[in-house]
Amino acid sequence: MARSAACPAPSPGASADVADTDLPLVTEGPFAGWRSWSGRDPWETLTGPFYFRREGEAVRCAFRVEAKHLNGLGVIHGGCLMTFADFALFAIAHPLIGTGPAVTVSLHGDFIAAGREGELVEATGEVTRASRSLVFVRGLLTAGERTLFGFSGIIRRLSGP
Amino acid sequence: MARSAACPAPSPGASADVADTDLPLVTEGPFAGWRSWSGRDPWETLTGPFYFRREGEAVRCAFRVEAKHLNGLGVIHGGCLMTFADFALFAIAHPLIGTGPAVTVSLHGDFIAAGREGELVEATGEVTRASRSLVFVRGLLTAGERTLFGFSGIIRRLSGP
Numbered sequence: 001m002a003r004s005a006a007c008p009a010p011s012p013g014a015s016a017d018v019a020d021t022d023l024p025l026v027t028e029g030p031f032a033g034w035r036s037w038s039g040r041d042p043w044e045t046l047t048g049p050f051y052f053r054r055e056g057e058a059v060r061c062a063f064r065v066e067a068k069h070l071n072g073l074g075v076i077h078g079g080c081l082m083t084f085a086d087f088a089l090f091a092i093a094h095p096l097i098g099t100g101p102a103v104t105v106s107l108h109g110d111f112i113a114a115g116r117e118g119e120l121v122e123a124t125g126e127v128t129r130a131s132r133s134l135v136f137v138r139g140l141l142t143a144g145e146r147t148l149f150g151f152s153g154i155i156r157r158l159s160g161p
Numbered sequence: 162m163a164r165s166a167a168c169p170a171p172s173p174g175a176s177a178d179v180a181d182t183d184l185p186l187v188t189e190g191p192f193a194g195w196r197s198w199s200g201r202d203p204w205e206t207l208t209g210p211f212y213f214r215r216e217g218e219a220v221r222c223a224f225r226v227e228a229k230h231l232n233g234l235g236v237i238h239g240g241c242l243m244t245f246a247d248f249a250l251f252a253i254a255h256p257l258i259g260t261g262p263a264v265t266v267s268l269h270g271d272f273i274a275a276g277r278e279g280e281l282v283e284a285t286g287e288v289t290r291a292s293r294s295l296v297f298v299r300g301l302l303t304a305g306e307r308t309l310f311g312f313s314g315i316i317r318r319l320s321g322p
Contacts, residue, residue: 079244
C-alpha cells in the first residue's frame with residue numbers, strides 16, 4: 001500500500017531513470033542481483049521476501065512459493081497474490097518514481113490460474129500513465145508459461161502537489 | 162483466494178442459511194464467540210487471525226492490527242487489507258455457500274484511509290448476486306467511524322456446474 005521515505009524522495013515531477021541504488025542489493029543465493037523492500041516493511045518481511053530487478057527499460061519481480069503462501073486448497077492464497085501485485089506496482093513504477101513516499105489508491109486483480117508451492121512466480125508490467133501525483137500500472141503474474149493473475153492499480157505520490 | 166472442502170460441501174445450488182457450526186468457534190479471549198479459518202489455511206495462519214460472526218442476517222469480520230500488518234510508512238499494508246477483504250468475501254458469502262470449495266475470481270479494492278497498529282478493523286458487506294456458480298460480494302473495511310477500504314469481488318463455487 002505504501003512505501004517509506006527512508007531514502008531521500010525524488011523531487012515532485014522527477015522523471016525516469018531514478019537510480020536503482022537506493023534499495024538493498026541481494027548479494028548471494030538464488031536472488032543475487034535482485035533488490036527488495038523486505039526488512040523495511042514489516043508485512044513484506046513476514047510474507048516475503050519479494051524481489052525485483054531492472055531488465056533494460058522494464059522491471060521484473062519474483063518470489064519462490066513457500067508453504068506459508070498457500071490457502072486451504074493447497075494453492076497460492078489470493079491475499080498473497082494481491083500482496084505481490086501491490087509490491088509489483090511500486091517495483092514497476094520504481095524507475096520512474098524511486099522510493100519517495102507513495103500509496104496505493106486502488107488495486108484490481110483477476111485470478112486466472114492457481115499457483116503451487118515451489119514455483120517461481122514472476123511479475124512484469126508497465127506504467128500506462130503517470131501524472132505528477134498519480135501513476136497507473138498494469139501487469140501480469142506468471143509461473144513459467146502459465147498466467148496466474150492479471151492486475152491494474154493506481155499509486156498516488158505523496159510528494160506530489 | 163480459495164477455501165478447502167475440509168467439511169462436506171453443500172450441494173450445488175444450496176440455498177441460504179448454511180449452518181455456522183462447520184468452522185471452529187473461538188471460546189476465549191477478546192474474540193470469544195467469533196469463528197475463523199485460521200489453522201486450516203497457512204497464509205491466514207501466518208497473517209491473521211481474522212474472525213467473523215453472524216449478526217442476524219448479516220456477517221461481521223474483524224481483526225486487531227499488529228505490528229506485522231504494517232508497511233514501511235507505519236500504516237496497514239495494502240496486501241493486508243486485500244487479504245482481509247479476500248477473507249471477508251468468503252465470510253460474507255458463508256451463510257449462503259458454507260465451506261464448500263470455492264475460489265476468488267476477481268477482487269477490487271479502493272484504499273480510502275490509513276489504518277494503524279492497535280485498531281480494530283471490521284468488515285461488513287453483502288452478497289449482491291448469487292448464481293449457481295458465481296457469488297458477487299461488496300463490502301467496506303472500517304476502523305471505528307473511519308472507512309479505510311471499499312472492495313468488491315466475485316467468488317466461483319467449484320461445486321457448481
